[in-house]
Amino acid sequence: MTAPTELRVSKDRRLLTVTFPGHAPFAFPAELLRVLSPSAEVQGHSPDQRVTVPGKKDVAILKIDPVGNYAVRITFDDMHDTGIFTWDYFHTLGHEKEARWQSYLDELAAKGLSRER
Numbered sequence: 001m002t003a004p005t006e007l008r009v010s011k012d013r014r015l016l017t018v019t020f021p022g023h024a025p026f027a028f029p030a031e032l033l034r035v036l037s038p039s040a041e042v043q044g045h046s047p048d049q050r051v052t053v054p055g056k057k058d059v060a061i062l063k064i065d066p067v068g069n070y071a072v073r074i075t076f077d078d079m080h081d082t083g084i085f086t087w088d089y090f091h092t093l094g095h096e097k098e099a100r101w102q103s104y105l106d107e108l109a110a111k112g113l114s115r116e117r
Contacts, residue, residue: 001087003069013060018090027095034059034076035104036093037083057100
């Protein structure tokens with residue numbers, strides 16, 4: 001996967017727009033990136049270890065640091081910073097955003113959890 005031509009954080013730090021060459025930009029709410037972080041803390045080491053992360057509705061992006069030529073590390077204002085977001089992950093997430101978000105909302109409901117803090 002080629003690198004994005006632009007990563008832009010909104011002024012309120014709650015939206016990251018990722019633009020790949022020849023493709024419409026993907027807009028990712030910070031909450032979605034936080035709860036679907038590719039970190040071991042969220043994803044676990046197997047699908048049955050994956051964690052449903054509640055209470056991140058108001059999370060914001062503090063900073064984004066490059067990781068080689070293939071990814072970035074996002075630091076959120078809750079100090080979560082262990083997810084490495086690869087260009088492939090952004091591309092896949094962009095195409096599956098609605099389905100993954102709905103799955104997350106369904107998991108919250110099934111577990112009696114909330115997006116609110």
